[in-house]
Amino acid sequence: MQVLWGCRRVPDFSGVSVPELAEFEKEVRQALSCSKGAFDLVQVPMPGAIRAPGASPLNRFGMAIDLDACDGCGKCILACMEENNIPLSPKEQRDAGRFMHWIEMHGGAPAMCFHCGNAPCEKVCPTGAASHSPDGLSTMMYKRCTGSRFCGANCPVGARKFNYVDSVKEGLVRKFNPGVPLREKGVMEKCSLCIQRLQDHKHAQMVAKPGTEWRGSGLKTACSEACPKNAIIFGNWLDQDSSLVKEAKHRNLYVPAEIAALDPSVVYMRGRR
Amino acid sequence: MYRILVYIGAVLLLLGASAFGLSLWDGPTAWHTDARTFWGIPISLFVLWIGLAHAGTLISAIFLALGYPLGRRTSMIAELSTLCSLVVAALFPLVHLGVIDNFYMVVPFLDARGNFANLRSPLVWDFCCIAVYGVVSLLFFINHLFSEKKPALKKLIRPMAWLLFPLVLWVHTIVSLDFAVTFVPEWRGAYFPLYFIAGAIYSGLALVIILLTAEHCRVRVLEKLMLSLSWFMAAFWFWEFLLKGMFSFEVFFLGAVVPQFMWLRVIRENTFGRLLVAFSILVSLGLERYILVTPSEYDVANAFGWLDLGLVAFSMGLFVLLFFVLRAKLSALLEGDDVVMGEIVLQEDDPAKMEVSESNVFSALRLPLLLGVLVTLVYVTWAVSCDSGVLVSLSVANIVPLCLPLLVLVASIVLCARPLWSILGNRIRFVAIVLAGILGVFVGAFWAGGGSDTTSAVVSVQELASAKSIEGIWASRCASCHGNDGKFNEKFVREFYPLPQKLSLERLDSLGADSLVHVILNGRINMNPYRGRVTEDEARGLVHYMRLLAGENQ
Numbered sequence: 168m169q170v171l172w173g174c175r176r177v178p179d180f181s182g183v184s185v186p187e188l189a190e191f192e193k194e195v196r197q198a199l200s201c202s203k204g205a206f207d208l209v210q211v212p213m214p215g216a217i218r219a220p221g222a223s224p225l226n227r228f229g230m231a232i233d234l235d236a237c238d239g240c241g242k243c244i245l246a247c248m249e250e251n252n253i254p255l256s257p258k259e260q261r262d263a264g265r266f267m268h269w270i271e272m273h274g275g276a277p278a279m280c281f282h283c284g285n286a287p288c289e290k291v292c293p294t295g296a297a298s299h300s301p302d303g304l305s306t307m308m309y310k311r312c313t314g315s316r317f318c319g320a321n322c323p324v325g326a327r328k329f330n331y332v333d334s335v336k337e338g339l340v341r342k343f344n345p346g347v348p349l350r351e352k353g354v355m356e357k358c359s360l361c362i363q364r365l366q367d368h369k370h371a372q373m374v375a376k377p378g379t380e381w382r383g384s385g386l387k388t389a390c391s392e393a394c395p396k397n398a399i400i401f402g403n404w405l406d407q408d409s410s411l412v413k414e415a416k417h418r419n420l421y422v423p424a425e426i427a428a429l430d431p432s433v434v435y436m437r438g439r440r
Numbered sequence: 441m442y443r444i445l446v447y448i449g450a451v452l453l454l455l456g457a458s459a460f461g462l463s464l465w466d467g468p469t470a471w472h473t474d475a476r477t478f479w480g481i482p483i484s485l486f487v488l489w490i491g492l493a494h495a496g497t498l499i500s501a502i503f504l505a506l507g508y509p510l511g512r513r514t515s516m517i518a519e520l521s522t523l524c525s526l527v528v529a530a531l532f533p534l535v536h537l538g539v540i541d542n543f544y545m546v547v548p549f550l551d552a553r554g555n556f557a558n559l560r561s562p563l564v565w566d567f568c569c570i571a572v573y574g575v576v577s578l579l580f581f582i583n584h585l586f587s588e589k590k591p592a593l594k595k596l597i598r599p600m601a602w603l604l605f606p607l608v609l610w611v612h613t614i615v616s617l618d619f620a621v622t623f624v625p626e627w628r629g630a631y632f633p634l635y636f637i638a639g640a641i642y643s644g645l646a647l648v649i650i651l652l653t654a655e656h657c658r659v660r661v662l663e664k665l666m667l668s669l670s671w672f673m674a675a676f677w678f679w680e681f682l683l684k685g686m687f688s689f690e691v692f693f694l695g696a697v698v699p700q701f702m703w704l705r706v707i708r709e710n711t712f713g714r715l716l717v718a719f720s721i722l723v724s725l726g727l728e729r730y731i732l733v734t735p736s737e738y739d740v741a742n743a744f745g746w747l748d749l750g751l752v753a754f755s756m757g758l759f760v761l762l763f764f765v766l767r768a769k770l771s772a773l774l775e776g777d778d779v780v781m782g783e784i785v786l787q788e789d790d791p792a793k794m795e796v797s798e799s800n801v802f803s804a805l806r807l808p809l810l811l812g813v814l815v816t817l818v819y820v821t822w823a824v825s826c827d828s829g830v831l832v833s834l835s836v837a838n839i840v841p842l843c844l845p846l847l848v849l850v851a852s853i854v855l856c857a858r859p860l861w862s863i864l865g866n867r868i869r870f871v872a873i874v875l876a877g878i879l880g881v882f883v884g885a886f887w888a889g890g891g892s893d894t895t896s897a898v899v900s901v902q903e904l905a906s907a908k909s910i911e912g913i914w915a916s917r918c919a920s921c922h923g924n925d926g927k928f929n930e931k932f933v934r935e936f937y938p939l940p941q942k943l944s945l946e947r948l949d950s951l952g953a954d955s956l957v958h959v960i961l962n963g964r965i966n967m968n969p970y971r972g973r974v975t976e977d978e979a980r981g982l983v984h985y986m987r988l989l990a991g992e993n994q
Contacts, residue, residue: 287623293563294545295556311555313545314538316468316478317563321622329478329538331469345949353467353538374910374984425623 184338186255191248191341194255198271199241201264205274206324206423213415214404214432217284217303227284227303227404228360228383229432230391231415232277236398239275244268246393247279249343250361254334254350267328269358270390276435277390277399279358280305280326281422284430288318288327297355302383303404303432304360312354319355323425327357360401360432361388382406404432445654445764452757459750463535471747474734477624481748482536484730485755488643489529490570490615491636491725495644496522497577497608499662500584501601512588514659516774517767518648519581524762525647526574528755533567535751544886548842550826559823559834562617565841569611572845576852580604583856585773592859599804599855607848612637614841619732626684626735635676639725642669642695646721651763653715663702663714666721670699688731695724726752808851815850816843910981913974918982926989945990948983956983 216224247253247270256266270279282305289297289305296311297318319327333352334340340349346363350356368386372379383403391399402411418436463470463482473480500515534540546567548557557564580600587594616636619627629635645666652659674696681687698720707713767774820839864872915924922928926943948956960979963969974982 290558291561291563291622292558293561293567294542295558298558311542311545312539313542314468315533315536315546315563316538317561317618317622320477320479320624323623325476329468331467331473345952351539353540355538370984371988374981374988 183336185341186338188249188341190255192245194261194266195241195244195248195268197261198244198266198268199239202239202272202275205276206278206425208421208435209424209427211420211422211427211431211434213412213420214284214430214434216405217299217430219284219299221301222299222303223301223405225380225403225405226301226383227432228365229282229303229402229404229411229434230360230388231400231402231411231418231420231434231436233396233398233400233414233418234276234421234435234437236396237276237394238396239272239277240395241272242393242395243277243390243399244270244272246389247358250347250364250389251359252340252342252344252347252349254330254340257332257337257339260331267330267334267356269326269328269356278324278326278423279390279433280360281324281426281429281431281433282358282360283426284432285428287321287323287429291317291321293317300362302365304362304365305357306359306362307354307356309348309350309354309356314353314355316355323429324423327355330354330356364388382409384409441654442764442768445760446768449757449760449762449764452753453761454757456750456752456754456757459747460535460754462747463751464540468536468538471751472734472745474736476736477734479536479733481730481751482532484726484733485751486529486532486536487615487636487729487733488726489525489532489755489759491612491640491643491729492647493522493525493529493573493577493644494608494612494637494640495648496520496525497580497604498641498644499648501580501604501608504598505601505605508661510659512584513655513774514652514657516581516584517651517655519577519584520766520770520774521644521647521651521763522577523574523581524759524766526570526577527762528759530570530574531758532751532755547886548823549887556823556826559842560838562614562621562841565614566618568842569607569614569845572849573607573611576600576604576607576848579852579856579860582860585770586863588773590859590863592862595800595804596856596859598801599808600852602801602805603848603852603855606844609637610841610844612640615640617841624735626686626732629680629683631676631679638669638672638676639728642666642673643722643725645669646718646725649718650715650722653711653718658714663708666718667699667702670696670721686731686735688728691724691728691731693724694720695728698724804855805851808854809847811854812847812849812851816846819846910978910985913978914982914985917970917974926986926993943986943990945987945994948987948990953980953983956986 214227214229216222217227248268251269253267253269255261260266270277272278282303284299284303286297286299286305289299292298293315294311294313296308296313298306298308300306314329316329319325319329330350330352332339335349342349344363346367364386365383368383369381372381382405384406386401388399388401391397391401400411400414402409404412406412415434415436417439419438419440421435421437422431422433468478468480471480471482496518499510499518503510504515534543537543545555546557546564548559548564548568550556559565580597583593583596583600587597613633613636616632620629620632622628645662649659649662649666652662674692677687677692677696699717701707701713702717707717820836820843823839823842824834824836861869922943928942951959957976957979959967960974960982961969961971961976970979
């Protein structure tokens with residue numbers, strides 16, 4: 168019955184090997200060596216509030232990646248893997264240049280899910296597993312995902328990753344972060360914009376300073392924390408005091424041409440104006 | 441002859457079954473997938489077989505509705521091929537899924553947990569259309585099968601044909617939307633519905649011509665139709681080439697050049713000539729679907745592994761086996777005392793033609809259609825109102841693709857229910873009631889879903905009790921044992937209880953918030969249950985407070 172209805176199955180760790188951190192570092196190096204082609208970038212204005220019923224007028228989280236500062240070291244990829252318990256890929260997949268990394272290098276600059284305000288992946292998801300949070304995140308409900316991979320086909324930048332193998336059983340995953348669940352075989356995953364950090368931050372503020380508006384100030388995602396050049400800036404597009412808006416105000420913002428019309432929350436910065 | 445075909449089918453099925461089993465077991469890693477679309481052979485086979493499933497109804501229902509007479513046996517063969525292809529086609533989307541257990545979540549039917557399928561997704565439309573098409577085709581087939589003996593059913597055939605006519609075109613339009621609404625550049629184009637319908641009819645005609653050859657029969661009008669569709673397809677392929685630069689020589693040669701040999705009398709009069717042309721069309725369209733589904737794999741020969749071939753063999757074997765076994769089982773009913781096959785030339789004053797006039801058809805359809813429209817309206821208003829959890833709200837336009845199938849489903853069931861019931865024997869009636877009961881249990885089980893504590897635990901932070909009250913609850917309920925600062929109250933505990941667990945950060949993390957809430961509410965070993973004394977939100981706040989305390993103590 169449990170199997171039939173797709174209820175929660177607790178992963179069994181007994182008797183499986185767990186990879187060492189060194190193997191993750193090695194995989195990141197391999198991914199860096201086969202970087203994908205650069206995007207065609209087009210200039211866009213600063214992202215505003217999402218025009219959809221139910222969207223929050225206070226928060227829209229996003230990131231800006233500073234192309235002038237980024238040197239493509241790949242530390243963000245590793246930090247992301249550790250934060251989100253991203254599995255290693257089987258060897259044959261790795262050799263074909265297919266990784267589970269949520270951040271990938273495109274022409275030497277990191278690219279992750281752009282969290283489009285008008286996301287095409289969410290429209291085609293049959294079960295509603297891919298949906299939008301009021302805070303502007305394109306989210307995934309892993310338990311609701313039936314693995315039709317329609318979202319993956321419909322993502323113009325290929326940000327979605329599919330769990331082809333049971334990474335726990337294959338010994339490809341290490342639970343670095345207890346706060347993030349391991350994904351089962353057969354579900355899609357992608358950059359969550361470290362939703363667990365957002366959630367913890369929100370809870371902490373609600374408990375510590377009840378009644379105040381939560382704008383996510385001072386919060387950083389794993390990749391932006393790990394960046395030695397401070398090239399990835401996380402923040403709230405609707406909060407004029409956030410470091411993101413303060414920095415992006417004086418820069419030219421770009422996004423890949425394929426998704427320029429889809430209102431992305433993650434942008435590239437270049438040059439000053 | 442049929443026995444040999446059944447054996448061939450069984451051998452193909454057995455060979456393919458290993459591939460099928462492995463794909464079920466291994467999931468989507470088993471077959472070759474395209475790095476860009478993540479799809480692969482199952483979806484290609486699904487599109488191919490759903491296309492093949494269209495010709496039967498097309499030939500039978502549309503010819504009938506338009507008053508073009510075909511021999512009964514000819515149309516029965518075509519309809520049987522529709523049903524068998526549908527069974528084959530329905531298997532492949534299941535194989536394709538990553539988590540097959542969750543397939544029921546695609547049904548746009550609110551479950552007890554308040555989850556509703558995303559009606560904006562073409563996959564949901566697809567699922568509904570094909571399910572309805574299967575049911576209505578089955579009803580049509582049953583009506584047609586028994587109509588020789590039961591005059592009550594004979595009257596239903598033409599109204600049913602009129603119901604099926606738009607549905608056939610609708611279903612394949614929806615299948616094409618699976619591709620046409622996406623952002624994959626190779627799949628875009630407003631001509632996709634027409635392109636898919638033409639392709640479906642074309643391949644289906646080729647299949648029916650092959651099946652009729654096995655009956656030693658030849659229908660000239662189908663051959664003509666097939667030839668004219670080959671020009672349509674050639675035009676579409678040329679258009680695709682101009683628009684996107686996509687061109688496959690093999691597909692064009694096998695699908696558009698080879699069929700032109702039907703112009704030659706030597707070829708079309710020869711059984712093997714006809715079979716060759718029909719098979720070449722099937723191969724061409726199968727290949728075309730594969731290239732379409734995996735647009736970045738131009739090197740098909742390299743991409744095809746043994747498992748992909750095994751799935752192809754499985755689909756062919758299953759169809760051949762199903763079709764010819766059913767054909768043999770039903771041969772008495774299929775053939776009847778009807779010796780005529782192929783086209784029938786009716787005289788102007790033939791009583792068969794006068795028997796059903798169009799006005800009879802529409803008066804029979806009036807009530808079922810009205811009920812269908814009503815049910816559809818109710819469904820649309822309900823579905824718009826219960827779309828929850830998705831930020832972008834559902835518009836009525838998203839439900840339009842479901843309207844016609846729903847209307848046709850209700851109408852055909854209303855139309856057929858009484859006549860079918862009246863001809864059933866008592867024993868079959870009993871079986872039908874039992875089956876309906878079992879179906880009801882399944883629908884109820886789907887609705888109820890599984891037990892799930894996880895969704896009820898999802899709580900928005902706004903509902904969290906404020907920190908002041910949490911501190912108060914901690915002080916009044918918890919601090920007596922666990923201590924005000926989270927290091928337990930040793931004096932009290934030593935006297936009355938064994939030591940409670942240390943609330944260290946590692947321990948809290950290893951347990952997780954959900955299970956800690958569970959422990960607070962339901963108790964555990966020496967910990968008292970607090971359900972009724974603290975609410976679930978408060979328990980969640982307490983867990984958070986514990987984490988804060990543990991962080992301070994570290």
